[in-house]
Amino acid sequence: MATTHHPLDPLSAEEIEAAVAIVRETHQNVKFQIVSLHEPRKATLSKWLADRSHATKPPRVADVSVITPGGNVGDGLVDLEKKQIVQWEWINGQQPIITVEELQRVEQVIRSDPNVIKQCEISGIPRDEMHKVYCDPWTIGYDERFGSNVRLQQALMYFRPHIDDCQYQYPLDFCPIYDSDKGEIIHIDIPQTRRPLRRETTINYYPADIEAKGGYRKDLKPLEITQPEGPSFKLNGREMEWQNWKFHIGFNYREGIVLNDIRYNDGGTIRPIFYRMSLVEMVVPYGNPERPHQRKHAFDLGEYGAGYMTNSLELGCDCKGCIRYLDAEFPTREGAIRRIKNAVCVHEIDGEVLFKHTDFRDESGIVTRARKLVIQQIFTAANYEYAIQWIFHQDGTIQPEIKLTGILNTYSINPGEDTNGWGTEVYPGVNAHNHQHLFCLRINSSVDGPQNTVYMTDAVPSDEPVGSPMNPYGNAFYAKRTKLATTRQAITDYNGATVRTWDICNTNKIHPFSKKPASYKLVSREVPHLLPKPGSLVWKRAGFARHAVHVTKYRDDQLWPAGRHVPQTSGETDVGLMEWIGDGSESIDNEDIVLWHTFGVVHFPSPEDFPIMPAEPMTLLLRPRNFFRNNPVMDVPPQRALTASQALRKTNSGIGSSKL
Secondary structure, three states: OOOOOOOOOOOOOHHHHHHHHHHHHHOOOOOOEEEOOOOOOOOHHHHHHHHOOOOOOOEEEEEEEOOOOOOOOOEEEEEEOOOEEEEEEEEEEOOOOOOOHHHHHHHHOOOOHHHHHHHHHOOOOHHHHHHEEEEEEEOOOOOOOOOOOEEEEEEEEEEEEOOOOOOOHHHOOOEEEOOOOOOOOEEEEEOOOOOOOOOOOOOOHHHHHHHHOOOOOOOOOOOOOOOOOOOEEEEEEEEEEHHHHOEEEEEEOOEEEEEEEEEEEEEEEEEEEEEEEEEEEEEEEEEOOOOOOHOEEEOOOHHHHHOEEOOOOOOOOOOOOOOOOEEEEEEEEOOEEEEEEEEEEEEEEEEEEEEEEOOOOOEEEEEEEEEEEEEEEEEEEEEEEEEEEEEOOOOOOEEEEEEEEOOOEEEEEOOOOOOOOOEEEEEEOOOEEEEEEEEEEEEEEEEEEEOHHHHHEEEEEEEOOOOOEEEOOOOEEEEEEEEEEEOOOEOOOOOHOOOOOOOOOOOEEEOOOOOOOEEEEEEOOOOOOOOOOOOOHHHHHHHHHHHHEEEEOOOOOOOOOOOOOOOOOOOOOOOOOHHHHOOOOEEEOOOEEEEEEEEEEOOOOOOHHHHOOOEEEEEEEEEEEEOOOOOOOOOOOOOOEEEEHHHHHHHHHHHOOOOO
């Protein structure tokens, strides 16, 4: 195989094809669900990262998952240098990730299925309009009637009067169940209360419809973004250098963007901060208790893959400015190559004010504008779009930000029907159910080295009463720090009343001034509880979402908090994060640790969200605290700098202040 790859680079098309060929030598007639990089063991990779000239470069290994006719699932590892399978296992009762090809197949089948046609006729759709029937195929989640051995999808049904219409305006009230192995519909869920198709006036978001309703706004002037000398970053392969930052940009079928080996050049000293960071899972539970809506809680990463569903980004649309793009390559189920051009965009943006001060006495002062580096992907999960941005700041802050847009998942409603509070009628006949978007961020920290400890920090008033010697006026307050020494103690939740944050600390590295350990603070304030109750299906399946923060000791391959294979898990047995925590007694004090953080939003839909949603952002920060000796960005060139003595000379000479 080629020797120019960084060990964390995604598999190339040639490597994917090689892995497929090696598997087919032993296992014929299989469908490929996964062919992805099996990341090098941390101990081996760390040695190579520390001394690339002399340490042994880790081998390239492919992680493979296949399905045979009859539904048998095979997982294995393929050593691409030895050209052989080095590990293989056939597993039962688990279903690997759903591919794009499987999703597309369901819609073809429903249009010709006689039982689906019958239900469409009951809903008011004649046979000659079956070509106007569409579906969003979801994994079934879990349904006790069918279990986990049969590979299933549920078809959320819609009607589209014209190919350019918004299908989500015309939801249908029944739900076919598709067997992927048989390639046919095996059951249809029909509600007790029927809701026939309502052919209301269309509401669309494409240009022809906007023009018909008065046209677009005409008061927007051009806004140009130019960098005549090019960007300030250097991208060598997939290794980034920008404003003292150094890191590797990976990408895979499941997480999408993965950031590794994140370091900062602090005055000539290269300081490690994070070994690996990514979004590893999400769950979108819906709040309507009527069957079959209890099954609607998509694990969009584990069940479909942020990489598999990623968009091909376009200049001037998804990204503006001087852009560098990274492509993605994945296998098809048949083992061919599917390329996604411009899967990731990298660019700089203006960051507004970095720091500023003006002396009120004479208007002397300084103002420096910031620059930000953005690494972005956007993926489409049926109706929703998720814009994932990793924003790097010059001052050492990392800001993961997610923007939600796209279209609401909708369900039919009869005229005058009560939503019972479980949703909102956003347009006549269109019921948008309450739901949450909960994301899980995985952080393998390395703040000044791999031995780290997490503290929970709460802003609290003094424990001393008003009038006491320690708090005579009652105004004292402080940061209460609680060490999370075991995995059980680390199971914590956000508290807005105390502005709770979590500090990832290196207690072996003490700041000379503050006498506090070098730290990175997790600041996250959009942290809703998982609203489905304990014991509910989604509560059992999405253990990672029960609390805001968990911390575990690092182990290779402990990546997926909801399990390796997520579709159709029942939640009756602990998998993933809940399994790794165990009885909660393991020490995570001064260890190589992983912090798991679940954050997100609760969405109570409104008419303003339909027929397409304005982007709704959510953000969090990882900020250096007691890490740098002082402000690390004072060397960023200012836009204005006027000292008091300069201001005095200008005043005495009768000249006003000027930009320097």
